[in-house]
Amino acid sequence: MDELSKQYLNSYLSTLSDAEKNNIKTINAFHFGDTKECANTCADLAAQGIKKATASLEWCFTVGDEDYPEIDEIDVITNWKHEPICIVKITRIEVRPFGEVEESFAITEGEGDQSLKYWREVHWPFFSQECKALGKQPSEKMPIVLQWFKVVYTERMQST
Secondary structure, three states, rough: OOHHHHHHHHHHHOOOOOOHOOOOOOOOEOOOOOHHHHHHHHHHHOOOOOEEEEEEEEEHOOOOOOOOOOOOEEEEEEOOOEEEEEEEEEEEEEEEEEEHHHHHHHHHHOOHHHHHHHHHHHHHHHHHHHHHHHHOOOOOEEEEEEEEEEEEOOOOOOOO
């Protein structure tokens, strides 16, 4: 986690009681997606409370080197420039095959027109690219980690 995200996180942590701080298991900082447009748009959607979920290819955690998400995990969401936009807390996690992701999840993820058709059109190439990097074949059965979250902090940082 870079220094700017640490400062942002510390601002959030200062609002919590000791008991609340002790309940935090994991803290990460990241941006959504693999493009500037996706990262910035999704961070803004999350900060506005429109984007309340995200999806990840499970193989990135089981074959790759990413840490598996946990319920109550705290994530600093950044834009493409790694500037903190908001902090979210994971509230629910499920694993489903790509082909079994439901429209209700696409709506909760809050991207595009919030349809399942849009979700599939955007996520298939993204997950296919990740599969290729991991030596896996994309399919309707590839495992997807669905993560629901809530925004817990959205203060804009002051420039120094």
